[in-house]
Amino acid sequence: xxxxxxxxxxxxxxxxxxxxxxxxxxxxxxxxxxxxxxxxxxxxxxxxxxxxxxxxxxxxxxxxxxxxxxxxxxxxxxxxxxxxxxx
Numbered sequence: 001x002x003x004x005x006x007x008x009x010x011x012x013x014x015x016x017x018x019x020x021x022x023x024x025x026x027x028x029x030x031x032x033x034x035x036x037x038x039x040x041x042x043x044x045x046x047x048x049x050x051x052x053x054x055x056x057x058x059x060x061x062x063x064x065x066x067x068x069x070x071x072x073x074x075x076x077x078x079x080x081x082x083x084x085x086x087x
Contacts, residue, residue: 045075045077045078045080045082046082047075047078047080048075048077048078048080050075050077050078052075052076054076055073055074055075055076055082056073056074056075056076056079057071057072057073057074058071058072058074059071060072062086067086067087068087069086069087070084070085070086070087071084071085071086071087072084073085
């Protein structure tokens with residue numbers, strides 16, 4: 001699940017999802033399934049290994065093509081980019 005500015009990234013207390021491992025681009029499952037459950041443990045930054053309680057986001061102007069702007073999500077501790085989102 002991508003983090004979107006202004007929207008909550010948390011599931012409801014009872015929410016659970018099942019995801020297929022090895023699913024192809026048509027959504028057909030090719031392997032076993034695992035169950036996703038909400039966790040109280042915060043994720044850690046893959047760069048500095050610090051526990052993440054928040055993620056900073058920066059809106060950057062896009063180019064003349066289909067993307068109006070790009071959102072960069074970064075670690076507040078080491079400032080390395082964790083992901084991007086285009087709109």
